[in-house]
Amino acid sequence: MQSSAGFTFEKLFVIVLVAVVLVGFYVAWTHTTDAGNLLVIGGMALVVSALFVRTGKLPRITPKKVAYSIAYIGYLFVAIVKSNLDVARRVIQPKIPINPGIVVVKTRLKSPVGRMILANSITLTPGTLSVDVKGDHYYIHWIDVTDMEEEGATEKIVAGFEKYLEVIFG
Amino acid sequence: MADLLIHIASVIAMLGVIVASIRFVLGPTAADRTVALDTLTIISISLIVFIALFTNRVIYLDVALVYGILSFLGVVAVARYLEGGL
Amino acid sequence: MEVIRLIGAIIALIGSLFLFLGALGVLRMPDLYNRMQAGTKSTTLGSILTLLGIGLYHTEWFWQMLVLIAFAVTTNPISSHSLARAAHWVGIPLTDKTVEDKLAEAEKQERESRREEVAP
Amino acid sequence: MMLLVVLLGIAMIVAALVAVHLKNLAAAVVAAGLVSLFASVLYLLLAAPDVAMTEAAIGAGLSTVIFLYAVKKTRSREVEDD
Numbered sequence: 001m002q003s004s005a006g007f008t009f010e011k012l013f014v015i016v017l018v019a020v021v022l023v024g025f026y027v028a029w030t031h032t033t034d035a036g037n038l039l040v041i042g043g044m045a046l047v048v049s050a051l052f053v054r055t056g057k058l059p060r061i062t063p064k065k066v067a068y069s070i071a072y073i074g075y076l077f078v079a080i081v082k083s084n085l086d087v088a089r090r091v092i093q094p095k096i097p098i099n100p101g102i103v104v105v106k107t108r109l110k111s112p113v114g115r116m117i118l119a120n121s122i123t124l125t126p127g128t129l130s131v132d133v134k135g136d137h138y139y140i141h142w143i144d145v146t147d148m149e150e151e152g153a154t155e156k157i158v159a160g161f162e163k164y165l166e167v168i169f170g
Numbered sequence: 171m172a173d174l175l176i177h178i179a180s181v182i183a184m185l186g187v188i189v190a191s192i193r194f195v196l197g198p199t200a201a202d203r204t205v206a207l208d209t210l211t212i213i214s215i216s217l218i219v220f221i222a223l224f225t226n227r228v229i230y231l232d233v234a235l236v237y238g239i240l241s242f243l244g245v246v247a248v249a250r251y252l253e254g255g256l
Numbered sequence: 257m258e259v260i261r262l263i264g265a266i267i268a269l270i271g272s273l274f275l276f277l278g279a280l281g282v283l284r285m286p287d288l289y290n291r292m293q294a295g296t297k298s299t300t301l302g303s304i305l306t307l308l309g310i311g312l313y314h315t316e317w318f319w320q321m322l323v324l325i326a327f328a329v330t331t332n333p334i335s336s337h338s339l340a341r342a343a344h345w346v347g348i349p350l351t352d353k354t355v356e357d358k359l360a361e362a363e364k365q366e367r368e369s370r371r372e373e374v375a376p
Numbered sequence: 377m378m379l380l381v382v383l384l385g386i387a388m389i390v391a392a393l394v395a396v397h398l399k400n401l402a403a404a405v406v407a408a409g410l411v412s413l414f415a416s417v418l419y420l421l422l423a424a425p426d427v428a429m430t431e432a433a434i435g436a437g438l439s440t441v442i443f444l445y446a447v448k449k450t451r452s453r454e455v456e457d458d
Contacts, residue, residue, distance in 0.1 A: 025323060028319040028320070028322065028323050029235070029319070029320055029323055031319070080297070080300065080301050080304075081301065083297045083301075084274055084277075084297055084298055084301045084302075087277070087278075087281060087293065087294050087297050087298050088274070088277045088298070090281075091277055091280050091281040091284060091285075091294060092277070092280075096284060096285065096286070098285075098286070098290060098351075098353060099353065099355060100287075100289065100290055100350065100351065100353060100354050100355070101354050101355040101356030101357065102344075102350075102354075102356060102357045102358050102359045102360075103356060103358055104358045104359075104362075119333075119337065120333040120334065120337070123296060123297075123333040123336060123337055124296075124297060124300060124333060127293065129289060129292055129293050129296065129336070129337075129340060130337055130340075131289070131337075131340045131341055131344055131359060132340075132341050132344065132359055132362075134362060139358060139359040139362070141289045141292075141293070141340065143290060143293050145355050145356055148355070148356050171262060171265075172258070172261040172262045172264070172265040172313060173265075175262075175265035175266060175268070175269050176265050176268060176269075176310075176313060178269060179265070179268045179269040179271070179272040179306070179309075180272070182269070182272040182273060182275070182276050183272040183275050183276070183306070184380075185276055185279075186272070186275045186276040186278070186279035186280075187279070187387075189276070189279040189280055189282075189283050190279040190282055190283065191387060191390075191391075192283055193279075193282050193283045193291075194391075194394070194407075194410060195390065195394055197403075199288070199348055199400075199403070200400050200402040200403035200406060201288055201339060201342070201343040201346075201348055202288055202291065203403050203406045203407065204339055204406050205282060205288065205291050205292055205295050205339065206282055206295075207406050207409060207410055207413070208295060208335060208336070208339070209278060209279055209282050209295045209299055210410065210413060211413060211436070212275075212299040212300075212302075212303055212328065212332065213275050213278075213279065213299065213302075214413060214416075214417060215303060215307075215324065215328065216271070216272065216275060216302070216303055216306045216307065217417065218417060218420060219306070219307060219310055219321075219324070220310070221417075221420055221421065223310055223313070223314055225423075227425070228316075228317070228320075229425050230420055230425050231317070231320050231324075232425065232429055233416065233420055233425055233428045233429050233432055234324060235323070235324060235327070236429050236432045236433055237416075237432050237436065238324050238327035238328055238331070239327055239331075240432065240433060240436050240437040241331060241335070241436065242331040242332070242334055242335035243436065243437045243440070243441070244406075244409050244436050244437065244440040244441070245335035245336075245338070245339055246334070246335055246338050246339075247440050247441045247444050248339070248342075248402060248405075248406060248440070248444065249335075249338040249339045249341070249342035249343075250338075250342070250444075251402055251444045251447075251448060252342040252343065252345070252346050252402065253341075253342045253345050253346070
C-alpha cells in the first residue's frame, strides 16, 4: 500500500469508485442479483482497489471534457472504420500498393495517460502504427508515406486527435 | 435467414484461422510467427463465442474472457525476450 | 425482434469478413510491420463487429459481449506496439519498397550511448 | 462439428511438428503456445469448458513466459561472446 500522501477523503473516493467499476464488470458478466453474492464481491473489490490505487487525485471533471470525450470516441470509431476499409482495399488487390516508411512526429501533450491514449489511437487509425516513443517524439510506421518531414507528418497524423485530447487531459 | 447468416459468418472466421496458420508455418522469423499467433488468438475469441452460441451454453464464454485478458501476455513476453529484457 | 436478430447476424457477417481480411493481410503483406498493420486494425474492428453482432443476435448475452469488446480493444494495440518496438530493436528488416527510416538513426545513437555506459 | 474436431486435431499436429523442427527457440515457444490455443478450442468442442479455461490460462500465459525465461537463462550461461 503506497499511501505516500497519507489518507485523504479524495483517495477513499477514488478507491470506492474503482471498486464500483469492478463490481459493474462482475454484474455485467454474471447478471447476478443475489444480495449475499454482491456483498462478498463488493468486499473483495474494495480490498483489490485499496491494494492497487496509488493516486489520491481525481481530475477535475467539467461538462466540456465529458462532451469532448464522447466526441473523441465517435471520431475514433470513424477512424477505425476508415482504416479498415483502407486495409481491405490494399489487401484484395493482386499487387499490393504500398509505399511504407518510418517517420517521426512530435506531440504537444504533457500528461502520460494522454500520450498513451494518443499512441494507441495512432495504431488504430488509417495506415499508421506507432513503433517507438522517445520523450515527446513518436516513431510511426506509415504504410503510404506522403510527407517525410516532421511538421507535415505531425499535421497529417496526430493533429486530429490532439485537438480533442488537449481539452480532455489539458 | 439470420441463423444461416450466423453459420456463414462462423465458416468465414474458420477460413481466417486457416489463412493465418499458413503465415505461421511460413513466417521467416520469430516475430512474424508471433504476429500470426496474435491474429489467431483474436480470431479464436470470436470462434469460441460462435461455438458458445451454437451449443447455447453461457459457461463457454468464460474461456473467451480468459483469452481476451491473457492474449496479450504471451506477445508481450516474446517482445521483452527479443529486446533482451524479461 | 426478428429484425434485430437479422441486423445482428448481418453485423456479425461483416465482422467475420474483416477478420478474414486481416488474416489474409497477415499472409500477403511483404514485411513484418505491414503485416502488423493489417493484423492489428482489421482484427480489432472485426472482433468488435462480430461480438456486437452476436450480442444483438442473442440478446441475453449483450452485456457479456460488451465486456469482451472492452478487453479486446484495450489489449490489442498494446501488444502490437510492444512487438513492433522489439522487432525494430533487434533489426528485423523492412521491405525493399521502404522510402524512409527515421528510427534507425535514433536507435544507432542509443546503442552508442548504452555501450559507453557499459564500457567503464 | 465432427469435421471441426478432426481439423483442429490436424492443426495441433502441424503446430507441434513446427515446434519440434524449428531451430529458433523463441519461435518454438510461440509454436507451443499455438498448440495450446488449438487444444483449448478442442476441449471446448468436447464439452469440457473448465479444462479449456485452465489450458488457456496455463498454455497461453504462464508456460510461454516460463519457457522464455528458461531459454533466456540458459543462453546467457552457455554463450560467452558479446
